[in-house]
Amino acid sequence: xxxxxxxxxxxxxxxxxxxxxxxxxxxxxxxxxxxxxxxxxxxxxxxxxxxxxxxxxxxxxxxxxxxxxxxxxxxxxxxxxxxxxxxxxxxxxxxxxxxxxxxxxxxxxxxxxxxxxxxxxxxxxxxxxxxxxxxxxxxxxxxxxxxxxxxxxxxxxxxxxxxxxxxxxxxxxxxxxxxxxxxxxxxxxxxxxxxxxxxxxxxxxxxxxxxxxxxxxxxxxxxxxxxxxxxxxxxxxxxxxxxxxxxxxxxxxxxxxxxxxxxxxxxxxxxxxxxxxxxxxxxxxxxxxxxxxxxxxxxxxxxxxxxxxxxxxxxxxxxxxxxxxxxxxxxxxxxxxxxxxxxxxxxxxxxxxxxxxxxxxxxxxxxxxxxxxxxxxxxxxx
Numbered sequence: 001x002x003x004x005x006x007x008x009x010x011x012x013x014x015x016x017x018x019x020x021x022x023x024x025x026x027x028x029x030x031x032x033x034x035x036x037x038x039x040x041x042x043x044x045x046x047x048x049x050x051x052x053x054x055x056x057x058x059x060x061x062x063x064x065x066x067x068x069x070x071x072x073x074x075x076x077x078x079x080x081x082x083x084x085x086x087x088x089x090x091x092x093x094x095x096x097x098x099x100x101x102x103x104x105x106x107x108x109x110x111x112x113x114x115x116x117x118x119x120x121x122x123x124x125x126x127x128x129x130x131x132x133x134x135x136x137x138x139x140x141x142x143x144x145x146x147x148x149x150x151x152x153x154x155x156x157x158x159x160x161x162x163x164x165x166x167x168x169x170x171x172x173x174x175x176x177x178x179x180x181x182x183x184x185x186x187x188x189x190x191x192x193x194x195x196x197x198x199x200x201x202x203x204x205x206x207x208x209x210x211x212x213x214x215x216x217x218x219x220x221x222x223x224x225x226x227x228x229x230x231x232x233x234x235x236x237x238x239x240x241x242x243x244x245x246x247x248x249x250x251x252x253x254x255x256x257x258x259x260x261x262x263x264x265x266x267x268x269x270x271x272x273x274x275x276x277x278x279x280x281x282x283x284x285x286x287x288x289x290x291x292x293x294x295x296x297x298x299x300x301x302x303x304x305x306x307x308x309x310x311x312x313x314x315x316x317x318x319x320x321x322x323x324x325x326x327x328x329x330x331x332x333x334x335x336x337x338x339x340x341x342x343x344x345x346x347x348x349x350x351x352x353x354x355x356x357x358x359x360x361x362x363x364x365x366x367x368x369x370x371x372x373x374x375x376x377x378x379x380x381x382x
Contacts, residue, residue, distance in 0.1 A: 003115065004048040004093045005040035005157065006085035009033050009063065009101035010074025012054070016102075017205045021054070023101040024062040025202075027212050029313040029381055032202055034064045035104035038225065040097070040157075041067035043111055048093060052085045079174045079182060086166055096165065097157035098179050102202040105214055106157065113193040114159040123160045123183045126195035127152035154178060155195040164188055225381035227314070229276025231268040236370035243371070245323060245330070246354050247299055247340030252328045256371060259288040263298035265321050265354065268375035269341070270298070272319070273305035276379045277312060299344050306345050309379055316345055317378035320353040324365045324372040330356035 013022030023033040033051075041049050051069040058073060072088045074081030082098055089096065095118055099106060110126050117124035130153060134146035158179045165179065168186035176182045180190050198214045200207060240255020246265040256262035271281045279285075282301050286293045309316065319341065323330055330337075334354055342349040359366045 001045075001095045001115075001118070002047050002092050003045050003095045003097060004050055004089045004162075005043075005046045005097045005099060006050045006052060006082065007033060007037055007040065007069070007099055007101050008052050008074070008078065008081050008085065009057075010052050010054040010081040011078070011102075013102060013202070015203055016207070020062060021057070022202050024057070025208065027104060027208055028215065029310075029315065031062070031064060032104045032208075032211075033101035036099055036101060036106055037064065037067055037069065039106055039108070040099065040111070041069070043108060045111075045115055046097075048090050050085045050088050052081045077174055078178070079169060079172060079176050082179060082182075083169050086162070086169065089162060094162055095159060096162050097159045099157040100201055103156055103199055104202070104211055105196075105198045105200060107196055107199070110155070110193075110196050110199060111157060114157055117191040117193050118159050118161065121191040122164050122188050123158070123180065123190035124193055125158040125180050125190055126155040126199065127192050128155065128195045128197060129153075152192060153195070154180065155199050155201075158190075160188075225314075226317070227276040227379045227381075229272040229274070229377050229379070231271030231273075231275060231281075231375040231377070232373070233264045233267040233271065234364075234370055234372045235262040235264045235267075236364075237368065243328065244298065245328075245333070245371070246321065246337035247344065248333050248336045250328050250333055260286075260293055260296040260301070261298050264371050264373040265323055265337070265375070266298040266302050266341070268373035269319050269321050269345075269377060270302045270305045272375040272377035273302075273309055273316070273379070276377055277305075277309060277314070279308060299340075302341075302344050313381045314379040315381075316347050316351070317380045318347075318351040318353070319345065319375065319377045321355070321373060321375040323354070323356040324359055324374070325356065326358050326361070326366060326368050330354070 009023045016022035018025045024031045040046050049069040051071050052074040055073050070088050072084045114124045130148045130151040134148050135142045136144040168182045172182045235256040235258045237254040238257035243252045243256050244261045244263040337354040338349040338352045341352050
């Protein structure tokens with residue numbers, strides 16, 4: 001079957017507090033809705049991702065552009081927003097999964113159970129059987145007990161064959177609270193599949209902390225975006241009495257030549273960060289044709305790359321830099337280099353590796369004409 005996932009993100013969520021709607025508030029380094037978007041975008045069965053936005057949010061930077069989605073404007077009710085999503089389904093879509101943007105911890109297993117049930121049912125939805133005793137209350141006191149047999153707590157995604165759901169919405173009142181209610185009102189049977197206790201809906205301010213803790217316990221629910229970049233840089237020797245390598249000034253018989261301070265190690269690490277982000281290289285952000293960067297300290301470039309990564313929601317997992325040279329000897333300065341790089345990158349020094357190798361007297365580094373550096377950096381967006 002061809003499947004579209006509709007993420008309903010047009011609500012205002014006032015009970016959750018905050019300056020922006022709950023689906024755009026942060027858990028870790030990402031908006032709540034971004035987790036569900038990534039989960040469905042990365043699921044192998046999903047062929048189209050549709051994001052339904054409130055009209056006030058469309059032209060803002062609140063919602064993530066990655067992963068890519070078909071973006072539509074929602075309506076005054078949830079039903080109207082879902083109908084807008086249904087109208088945006090592409091050619092050939094046979095099945096839809098409708099998911100609350102405020103449920104960031106949905107798993108592949110829940111999605112798979114809904115899809116499996118749709119092989120034999122028009123509709124299917126995950127739910128958790130009620131196990132607590134249920135009371136009726138009046139004026140703050142217990143007025144009676146409700147039989148919990150056959151009662152479930154509804155979750156999303158709620159899945160349906162597209163044509164019957166469209167017809168059910170067209171016949172509905174528009175006030176239904178979810179798509180199961182729409183389907184039931186139209187006489188459609190909806191299968192119940194096992195939900196997940198972690199598949200919570202953010203409703204109150206306390207739910208943000210609860211979701212963050214659940215993600216911490218099970219990182220697989222957070223769909224991390226992990227990227228790897230590499231950098232390579234070379235600088236030749238010229239007149240001078242020291243070199244800058246990974247932020248440490250080392251006495252030497254010659255200096256490395258460059259538009260900046262020619263810190264070949266720091267340049268390689270910086271380019272590795274830009275590379276992982278898909279944001280070019282140092283020359284793109286700090287053109288050598290611009291005189292303001294003449295003789296600039298290379299930590300300026302590194303800090304810019306680190307800040308850019310953070311602004312896009314990434315933290316640095318680790319960095320590995322290899323310096324290729326015959327001289328100077330790197331070993332005596334290893335710890336100092338790690339400490340300096342740690343301070344500029346904002347990560348623990350044990351996540352940074354600085355090492356050196358020779359080229360066995362071969363090539364320009366073997367002839368001591370210059371120094372090369374190779375670096376690899378991992379970026380993680382929780």
